Amino acid sequence: xxxxxxKVVSVREQQQTEALIKEKARVLFFxxxxxxxxxxxxxxxxxxxxxxxxxxxRSREQLLDTLLEEVVxxxxxxxxxxxxxxxxxxxxxxxxxxxxxxxxxxYPYLENFIISETARDPExxxxxxxxxxxxxxxxxxxxxxxxIDAGRMQPIPTEHFMVNLVSxxxxxxxxxxxxxxxxxxxxxxxxxxxxxxxRMIYCTIFNEEMPEGIS
Amino acid sequence: xxxxxxKVVSVREQQQTEALIKEKARVLFFxxxxxxxxxxxxxxxxxxxxxxxxxxxRSREQLLDTLLEEVVxxxxxxxxxxxxxxxxxxxxxxxxxxxxxxxxxxYPYLENFIISETARDPExxxxxxxxxxxxxxxxxxxxxxxxIDAGRMQPIPTEHFMVNLVSxxxxxxxxxxxxxxxxxxxxxxxxxxxxxxxRMIYCTIFNEEMPEGIS
DNA sequence: CTTTGCGTTAACAAATTTGTTAAACAAATT
DNA sequence: AATTTGTTTAACAAATTTGTTAACGCAAAG
Numbered sequence: 001x002x003x004x005x006x007k008v009v010s011v012r013e014q015q016q017t018e019a020l021i022k023e024k025a026r027v028l029f030f031x032x033x034x035x036x037x038x039x040x041x042x043x044x045x046x047x048x049x050x051x052x053x054x055x056x057x058r059s060r061e062q063l064l065d066t067l068l069e070e071v072v073x074x075x076x077x078x079x080x081x082x083x084x085x086x087x088x089x090x091x092x093x094x095x096x097x098x099x100x101x102x103x104x105x106x107y108p109y110l111e112n113f114i115i116s117e118t119a120r121d122p123e124x125x126x127x128x129x130x131x132x133x134x135x136x137x138x139x140x141x142x143x144x145x146x147x148i149d150a151g152r153m154q155p156i157p158t159e160h161f162m163v164n165l166v167s168x169x170x171x172x173x174x175x176x177x178x179x180x181x182x183x184x185x186x187x188x189x190x191x192x193x194x195x196x197x198x199r200m201i202y203c204t205i206f207n208e209e210m211p212e213g214i215s
Numbered sequence: 216x217x218x219x220x221x222k223v224v225s226v227r228e229q230q231q232t233e234a235l236i237k238e239k240a241r242v243l244f245f246x247x248x249x250x251x252x253x254x255x256x257x258x259x260x261x262x263x264x265x266x267x268x269x270x271x272x273r274s275r276e277q278l279l280d281t282l283l284e285e286v287v288x289x290x291x292x293x294x295x296x297x298x299x300x301x302x303x304x305x306x307x308x309x310x311x312x313x314x315x316x317x318x319x320x321x322y323p324y325l326e327n328f329i330i331s332e333t334a335r336d337p338e339x340x341x342x343x344x345x346x347x348x349x350x351x352x353x354x355x356x357x358x359x360x361x362x363i364d365a366g367r368m369q370p371i372p373t374e375h376f377m378v379n380l381v382s383x384x385x386x387x388x389x390x391x392x393x394x395x396x397x398x399x400x401x402x403x404x405x406x407x408x409x410x411x412x413x414r415m416i417y418c419t420i421f422n423e424e425m426p427e428g429i430s
Numbered sequence: 431c432t433t434t435g436c437g438t439t440a441a442c443a444a445a446t447t448t449g450t451t452a453a454a455c456a457a458a459t460t
Numbered sequence: 461a462a463t464t465t466g467t468t469t470a471a472c473a474a475a476t477t478t479g480t481t482a483a484c485g486c487a488a489a490g
Contacts, residue, residue, distance in 0.1 A: 017467080033334030035250065038447060049469055054449060111390070112330055118392045119248030119324060125396035133397065156425050159398050159408065160415045163387050170390075171382035175326070177333045181340035182348065183374055193374065200375045207422055210371055232437075253477060264439055269479060 018056045021046050025067060026107070033109035035116055065124075068117055071110060072127050078103075080132060083139045089147045090206060097169055097198050104173035105194060112174045153206060161205075168201045233271045236261050240282060241322070248324035250331055280339075283332055286325060287342050293318075295347060298354045304362045305421060312384055312413050319388035320409060326389045368421060376420075383416045 024046035028037040039060050043050040057063040082095050104110070118125045141158045148155050172179060172194060180190050203210050239261035243252040254275050258265040272278040297310050319325070333340045356373045363370050387394060387409060395405050418425050 033331065035331055036335070039449090040447075050448095051450085051470085052468065055467075058449090060448070109334060112327065112334070114393060115327055115390055116248070116250055116331065118396075119327070120251070122392055125392050128393065128396045129399075137397075154425060156415070157411075160412065162398075163394065163412070164383055164415070164419055166390075167382045167386035168379055171386040172378050174330055175381075175385075177337055177340050178329060178343065179378065181333075181343045182352075183377075184344075196372075197375065197378070200371070200379070204379055204419065210369060254479090255477075265478090266439070266480085267437080270437075273479090275478070 017048060017052060021048065021053060021056060021063070022067065022070075025063060029064075029067065029113050030071075030107035030110040033112060035109075035113065064117065068114065068124065069127060072114070076130070076133055076136070079136050083136055083143065089143045090202075092143070093165070093205065094198075094202055096165070097201050100166075100169040101173070101194055101198055104170065105191065108173045108176045110173075111170045165201070165205060168197075168204065172197060232263060232267060236263065236268060236271060236278070237282065237285075240278060244279075244282065244328050245286075245322035245325040248327060250324075250328065279332065283329065283339065284342060287329070291345070291348055291351070294351050298351055298358065304358045305417075307358070308380070308420065309413075309417055311380070312416050315381075315384040316388070316409055316413055319385065320406065323388045323391045326385045380416070380420060383412070383419065387412060 021042065025037070025042050028034045028042060028045055034041070037045075039053050040050050042063075043053055053060070053063060057066060078099055079096070082092050082099065085092065087095070140162065144156075144158055144161055147153050176190065179185070180187075185193060199211055202208070236257065240252070240257050243249045243257060243260055249256070252260075254268050255265050257278075258268055268275070268278060272281060293314055294311070297307050297314070300307065302310070355377065359371075359373055359376055362368050391405065394400070395402075400408060414426055417423070
């Protein structure tokens with residue numbers, strides 16, 4: 001009687017237990033901000049036996065390293081995709097903001113995870129030093145300089161431009177609870193606020209007038 | 216022979232062991248970003264017996280709560296002091312940026328601590344909901360509105376203005392390791408970068424021209 | 431000089447957490 | 461049907477970490 005059901009479950013999991021564990025670990029770390037989640041809590045979230053975490057990842061530490069590696073690669077890939085395209089520069093920035101905030105709404109504590117992990121072990125910052133990342137950085141620098149040289153925006157050092165951008169995108173995501181509490185916003189209000197921010201950040205960065213209707 | 220030395224130490228500590236523990240805990244949590252520091256590590260940092268942490272704070276949890284409470288109060292107090300004074304609005308903002316970055320250079324992971332603690336236990340966000348905080352928020356809202364009404368700056372909702380500001384101030388502090396690594400900056404270079412940011416943030420916020428000489 | 435109270439210490443107990451292992455199991459292959 | 465391979469499980473061992481306690485030392489008060 002349980003035979004068929006068991007089989008379905010077991011087949012589903014057989015193919016993807018490893019992926020399931022990573023997915024649920026992401027939920028705990030990146031969505032819920034549970035930076036101290038134990039192997040047991042991760043296993044529970046995934047509905048699997050705790051030993052499987054060691055079977056697939058050897059240790060808790062290595063699971064975290066895998067997650068870190070993966071999300072950093074994903075981020076890098078997204079950035080590369082946007083800035084390698086041949087849209088106008090401002091369009092690319094708008095896209096970047098859009099992407100960061102959309103991903104960030106699903107995984108608000110992702111940045112917190114990266115920051116905490118690299119603080120705990122500074123060796124891990126090496127992940128950011130890939131050839132690919134360098135290429136993106138060079139691309140952005142060039143394109144920003146073109147924009148400035150063409151007189152379409154105020155001169156600004158690339159590092160400051162980039163830090164302004166990532167700061168305004170990321171901080172409101174990871175400080176979600178704090179900001180909600182300080183400004184007295186409900187969950188839905190905060191989501192709307194983040195949507196508005198997309199345009200706000202763009203306008204602040206490029207010195208444009210704020211859109212009407214928001215106040 | 217050890218008598219005198221021992222006495223000096225014991226007198227010094229007798230008066231301030233509790234303060235010493237808090238101070239060294241701050242170093243671990245806010246400077247080094249060691250979010251998982253154990254009671255033993257805190258005791259070692261302070262050079263005292265681990266049991267004293269329980270003697271003075273009952274539990275690790277309560278020590279953290281005390282720290283959280285204190286730093287939030289300090290922040291609040293600084294904000295209140297700045298925005299209650301009767302300087303011009305822009306001057307106040309410049310002061311605010313100055314303060315946040317200076318404090319942040321000493322305690323880069325303070326924000327990380329607040330974010331992580333409130334994520335782990337959302338109940339703790341209540342700390343932010345004091346009458347005093349509300350007063351500051353009202354003050355800022357009024358003063359920003361005056362500035363806008365006087366036509367001295369672009370219209371912008373208070374929440375977005377504030378979030379822009381705190382984002383650009385705080386994010387580069389807590390993402391210190393990440394940004395240093397990505398942009399290949401040494402410790403001293405990064406300190407200089409943060410100093411430059413004070414003016415950069417001001418200019419970005421108020422739409423002013425960047426100062427010459429930086430590129 | 432003794433007593434009292436506070437700060438400090440080492441030693442202990444308990445709980446939590448990680449990692450290992452040997453056995454059980456299911457599906458595919460011979 | 462027996463075997464093999466990869467996956468899952470419960471049980472165990474070890475390490476880490478927290479919190480408690482009883483004893484100690486010392487300075488001030490009686």
